[in-house]
Amino acid sequence: MHRxxxxxxxxxxxxxxxxxxxxxxxxxxxxxxxRLLEIIPDFDALVVRSSTKVTxxxxxxxxxxxxxxxxxxxxxxVDVPAATDRGILVVNxxxxxxxxxxxxxxxxxxxxxxxxxxxxxxxKQGVWDRKTFVGQELQxxxxxVIGFGRIGQQVARRARAFDMKVLGFDPFLDPAxxxxxxxxxxxxxxxxxxxxxxxxxxxLTDDTRNLLSKEELRHVKPGSFLVxxxxxxxxxxxxxxxxxxxxxLAGAAIDVFAEEPPTDWRLAQHPRVVATPHIGAxxxxxxxxxxxxxxxxxxxxxxGSLAVSAVNLPFRSAGGRAQPFxxxxxxxxxxxxxxxxxxxxxxxxxxxGVDEELRVPTSIAALRGALTPFLGDTINYVNAESQAADxxxxxxxxxxxxxxxxxxxxxxxxxGPDGEVSVAGTFFGDGKPRVVRWMDFRLEFRPAGxxxxxxxxxxxxxxxxxxxLLGDDGVNIGEIHLARDGHERALAVxxxxxxxxxxxxxxxxxxPEISDARLIEVAQV
Numbered sequence: 001m002h003r004x005x006x007x008x009x010x011x012x013x014x015x016x017x018x019x020x021x022x023x024x025x026x027x028x029x030x031x032x033x034x035r036l037l038e039i040i041p042d043f044d045a046l047v048v049r050s051s052t053k054v055t056x057x058x059x060x061x062x063x064x065x066x067x068x069x070x071x072x073x074x075x076x077x078v079d080v081p082a083a084t085d086r087g088i089l090v091v092n093x094x095x096x097x098x099x100x101x102x103x104x105x106x107x108x109x110x111x112x113x114x115x116x117x118x119x120x121x122x123x124k125q126g127v128w129d130r131k132t133f134v135g136q137e138l139q140x141x142x143x144x145v146i147g148f149g150r151i152g153q154q155v156a157r158r159a160r161a162f163d164m165k166v167l168g169f170d171p172f173l174d175p176a177x178x179x180x181x182x183x184x185x186x187x188x189x190x191x192x193x194x195x196x197x198x199x200x201x202x203x204l205t206d207d208t209r210n211l212l213s214k215e216e217l218r219h220v221k222p223g224s225f226l227v228x229x230x231x232x233x234x235x236x237x238x239x240x241x242x243x244x245x246x247x248x249l250a251g252a253a254i255d256v257f258a259e260e261p262p263t264d265w266r267l268a269q270h271p272r273v274v275a276t277p278h279i280g281a282x283x284x285x286x287x288x289x290x291x292x293x294x295x296x297x298x299x300x301x302x303x304g305s306l307a308v309s310a311v312n313l314p315f316r317s318a319g320g321r322a323q324p325f326x327x328x329x330x331x332x333x334x335x336x337x338x339x340x341x342x343x344x345x346x347x348x349x350x351x352x353g354v355d356e357e358l359r360v361p362t363s364i365a366a367l368r369g370a371l372t373p374f375l376g377d378t379i380n381y382v383n384a385e386s387q388a389a390d391x392x393x394x395x396x397x398x399x400x401x402x403x404x405x406x407x408x409x410x411x412x413x414x415x416g417p418d419g420e421v422s423v424a425g426t427f428f429g430d431g432k433p434r435v436v437r438w439m440d441f442r443l444e445f446r447p448a449g450x451x452x453x454x455x456x457x458x459x460x461x462x463x464x465x466x467x468x469l470l471g472d473d474g475v476n477i478g479e480i481h482l483a484r485d486g487h488e489r490a491l492a493v494x495x496x497x498x499x500x501x502x503x504x505x506x507x508x509x510x511x512p513e514i515s516d517a518r519l520i521e522v523a524q525v
Contacts, residue, residue: 002302003042003064007033008049010071014291018047021299037061045298047071048078056082067091069298071290072281075311084312089301091308093293094383095150097281102154104280105199105229108253112225112274113138113197138162144195146188146211147202147230148173148181149375149390155199156181167191171343172374174392192219197227204231205376214239217249225251229280232256237267244272255280310380325358326365328433329410330525332425333369335435335447336414338520339421344370346394350411350424353402363397366412369525406436423447433525441491443483448524450496454508455516458490462513470496473504 002023006015010027018025023045032039033052040046040058045067048054054068056079068078070092083090111117114135122129143159145152148170156166160182168183169191178185188211192198198220202208212226212235220226220243228235237258243249251272260278262268268275281290293309301308329349337344347370349363367384379387388395402408411424424437425447435447445451456462463480470477479495500508500519509517 002044002299004045004047004298005040005043006047007036007052008047008071009051010047010049010294011288011291013288014047014071014295017292017295018299021295023299023302040065045069045302047294047298050074050077052077054078054083059083059086059088062088067298067301069294069301070311071294073097080312089308090311091294091297091301092311093290093297094309094380096289096293097286098150098154100283100286101151101201101229101280102158103283104255104276105151105155105201105227106158108227108229108255108274108276109138109197109199112227112251112253117274138164138197140164141196142167142194144169144191144198145183146170146191146198146200148178148183149201149387152201153181153390155201156183164197167195170391172371172391172393173343174345177390177392188216189219192216193221195221196224198224199227200230200234202230202234203376204233205372205374207374208234208376210234210236210239212236212239214242217243220249222248223250225249225253227253229255232258232260232278237264241267241270244270308381309383322358322361324427324431325354325362325408325410327525328425328427329362329365329412330369330372331433331447331522332410332412332423332435333366333414334372334522334525335369335451335520336366336412336421336423337370337373338522339423339453339518340414340416340419341518342416342418343391344393344414344416346396346413346415347388348396348398348411348413348415350413351397351399351409352411353406353408354399354410356399359397359399362410363395366410367393367395370412370414373523409436411437438483438491438493440485441483443481443491443493445479445481445493445495448522450499451520451522452492452494452496452500452508453516453518453520454492454494454514456490456492456511457513457515458484458488459513462490462511463492465511465513466492466494466508469504469507470494470500473500474498475500475504 004018004023004025005028007028015025040062044064047069049071059082065088068083068088068090070078073092073094075092078090080090115133119133139162141164143164144167145156146169148168159166166183168178168185169188217239253274255276256278297308347367349366364381364384367388368379371379406426409424409426413422422439423435425433425435427433433447435445476497477494478497481493484490
């Protein structure tokens with residue numbers, strides 16, 4: 001019998017579902033929380049919300065621990081890398097608050113448009129003031145939706161009921177899907193310039209942090225307002241204060257902040273802002289769904305199912321033999337996604353000398369890797385394919401006989417509207433992923449870190465000029481890998497210890513021998 005410890009308050013429906021699975025369920029009493037390290041060794045699974053911090057120390061103490069269930073979306077309070085190192089699966093409930101977040105977006109939108117908060121505050125003070133609180137209608141307004149995942153699409157559909165025109169920005173949404181939704185896709189700055197209302201529905205990743213910075217916000221349509229029910233940090237709060245103070249942005253409705261709770265209350269208390277304390281998922285229905293979905297994920301994970309919403313690699317459910325192939329495929333997907341620099345339309349995964357049964361999970365791992373730089377931890381083994389389908393990304397899988405020279409090879413080809421990248425790799429005795437082919441070039445390098453990828457003419461002196469330019473910029477070359485194809489074309493992959501300046505990168509790109517130069521940052525899986 002599995003033993004499950006619930007460390008935070010959980011909706012009773014989730015507790016009942018866990019018990020119905022046959023597991024022994026223990027709810028940690030408030031007075032026993034300081035003794036978590038003493039108690040956790042006897043449990044197979046731990047369920048938390050946001051209060052309990054699942055640190056490396058807690059995971060180390062959990063000798064039997066196989067699963068951590070986070071009742072919600074974010075996993076900021078869970079040390080995911082430490083859990084992964086120990087083979088502990090971290091699962092969450094990524095879709096349970098879909099409707100609540102969608103409806104809260106409109107609650108904030110309508111609340112600001114009709115000045116509900118100000119009018120209510122006046123009434124509470126006994127002031128009857130109809131003239132001050134003149135609102136505006138949503139009908140016939142342009143709604144700019146940034147991020148067209150499930151929540152963004154639900155918001156777009158509901159906006160139709162208000163007779164709003166929906167504009168969209170999502171680099172990974174296929175135009176055909178946009179047409180089905182009757183959404184006009186456009187560049188971000190154009191969307192900001194044409195939208196009367198802008199709403200964000202993107203995760204917080206390295207690529208989306210300060211997505212709306214000072215540069216972008218200066219393009220907002222005068223008199224428009226902004227709604228953020230996504231994540232704190234996707235909007236530069238200082239820049240937002242500037243456009244609010246200047247009056248270019250008429251107002252904002254905000255549920256999430258870069259720091260929660262804020263230590264700087266200027267934005268939340270701004271007279272042009274309607275603010276709520278991150279309550280987008282705080283509905284009775286959502287809390288019940290979160291509890292039930294988390295219970296289902298935890299019990300499925302304990303049973304060894306791969307069909308769980310995992311935010312880290314499912315080592316246990318996939319089995320130790322599969323782990324290196326999944327890691328390799330995801331790492332190659334990250335490389336291809338970083339290099340493509342645009343919305344992928346097609347992902348092809350080719351396997352040589354790899355068991356047929358690994359064809360699907362390996363391709364999902366590659367897809368997860370290709371989309372993670374843009375969509376963050378919302379991508380996992382359950383939703384990678386559906387997220388790709390939502391964005392019109394085609395996934396193709398093929399298996400082949402063993403490739404000459406290697407026991408097994410995984411190949412990833414990512415195709416975008418402006419080109420494609422094809423990379424293949426394997427792992428050797430140390431189990432670490434290695435690239436062994438880039439496009440038509442054969443070479444070997446580790447697919448992680450700060451990589452400068454160059455295509456150039458196969459002529460003398462190129463490496464020397466590169467070294468001089470980078471050296472003058474204070475950039476050290478940690479590794480250099482070279483290849484040529486016999487047709488006077490060459491490829492160089494340089495691992496850099498420091499990030500070169502934009503000016504030096506421009507000089508490198510303008511060298512007559514260089515046909516293409518791209519700097520990519522690839523995180524290690």
